C-alpha cells in the first residue's frame with residue numbers, strides 16, 4: 001500500500017508487536033489506544049498483534065488493562081463489549097527504567113518479544129525527545145532491533161536545527177532512514193490527504209494554481225484552548241516550534257509543491273522538501289516586518305498565559321514566549337513568485353479552526369459592481385470539507401446584485417463512512433510500513449533551517465510579545481501584517 005489516500009480500512013496488516021514508550025501517558029491514552037481499538041474493530045489488526053506499553057509505572061498487564069478500561073472505554077465509546085475484551089487482551093505492560101541501573105524491564109521486554117522475531121516490530125516513542133537516543137541505544141544493546149523493526153518518533157523533534165540533527169544522528173545510528181517514521185499528526189487528517197487528490201486528480205485547478213491567478217494563501221490553525229498545565233513544555237516551545245515548524249509548514253508544502261511524477265513515498269516527499277528549500281529566509285531586521293508574536297492576557301473570564309495553572313513557576317521565559325504567531329512567508333520559485341503565504345496560529349482564539357484559504361485574484365475587468373474574488377477554502381477543523389466561493393447573481397428582477405456563494409463539499413455529509421482520526425490513519429500506515437505521510441530527515445531539518453533565524457531574532461529582541469485578550473483573533477500586529485497590502489484574514493463565521 002503506497003497511496004497516501006488509500007482507505008485505512010484496507011485489509012489487516014501482518015502480525016506486529018507495537019511497543020509504546022510512554023505507554024501510559026496522555027498521548028497514548030487519548031489518541032493511540034482509541035485509534036488502535038478502532039483499527040481492531042475495522043479488522044485492520046492481525047489476530048496476533050500485541051500492544052506493549054512501557055512506562056515507569058510498575059503496572060502488571062492486568063493493572064494496565066484495568067486502567068485502559070477505566071479511562072478509555074467511555075471516550076471511544078465502546079458499543080461491542082466482546083470486541084473490547086478481545087482488544088484489552090492484546091495489551092501488555094512492562095516497567096522500564098531508561099538509563100537507570102535497574103535492567104529488569106529490558107529483560108522483561110526481551111522475554112515478551114522472544115520467539116516473535118519474524119513479526120513486524122514497531123517501537124513508538126511517545127516520550128520527550130531527549131529520551132529518543134537513549135531508548136534506541138537500549139533497544140540495540142538488548143538485541144531487540146530486527147530488520148522488520150520500525151521506530152516512530154513523536155514531535156517535537158528537537159528545539160532547533162542542531163538538536164534535531166543530533167536526535168536524527170542518534171536514532172540513525174541504530175535504525176535506517178527507511179525504518180524511521182517521524183509523526184506529524186496533521187498529515188493524517190483527511191483534508192490534508194484530500195488536498196493532494198484535489199490538486200492532482202482534477203484537471204481544472206492545475207492551470208490556475210500559480211501566481212498568475214492566486215493572490216495569496218492563508219494557513220490558519222486557531223485553537224480556543226489555552227495551555228493549562230502545559231507551561232513546563234510550552235515556555236520552551238511557543239507557537240512557532242509547537243505548530244509552525246511542523247504542522248503549518250507541512251500544510252504549506254502540500255499546497256505549494258509541484259505535481260510529483262508518481263504517487264510514491266519518495267516522489268511526494270522529494271517535492272515537499274523542494275518547497276521548504278525554496279522558502280525565502282526571514283532573518284535579522286526582516287523578522288520584525290514579516291513576523292508577529294503575541295501572548296494572550298486575561299479577558300472574558302479566561303486567564304492570561306501567565307495566570308494559567310502550572311506546575312512550574314512563571315519565569316522570564318514565560319513572559320517572552322509566544323502563544324500566537326503570524327508570518328508572511330514566500331516560496332521563491334517560478335510558480336509562486338510574489339504570492340505571500342500567510343501563516344497564523346494561536347491559543348485562546350475565539351474559534352477552533354484549521355484551514356487553508358487560497359485567495360484568487362480579482363477578474364481582470366469587472367463589468368458588475370460589488371464582485372469579490374474567488375476563494376477556495378480547505379477546512380481541516382472543526383468540520384472537514386472543501387468550499388469554493390464563486391460569484392452568483394442574487395435572484396430577483398431589477399438590478400443585478402452579486403453574492404459570493406460556496407460550492408461546498410462536507411465530508412461528513414457526502415460520505416457515510418466514519419472519518420478516521422489522524423492517529424488511526426498514521427498507525428495503520430506504520431503497521432503497513434508506508435512512510436508517505438511521515439517526515440523524512442531532510443524535511444524536518446529544512447523546516448528548522450527556515451525557523452531558526454526567526455527564533456534567533458526573537459531571542460535577540462528585547463520587546464515582549466504583543467498582548468492580545470484571550471478569546472480574540474490575536475494582536476493588532478497580525479492584522480497589520482495583511483492590512484499593509486490591503487488584505488485581511490479570512491474570519492468568516494462558521
Ligand code: BG6
Pocket residue numbers: 155221223242243354381
Ligand atoms: C499539537 C500541539 O502538536 O497539536 C498542541 O503540541 C496543539 O499544542 C495540537 O494543541 C493541535 O492539534 P489538533 O489536531 O487539535 O489541531
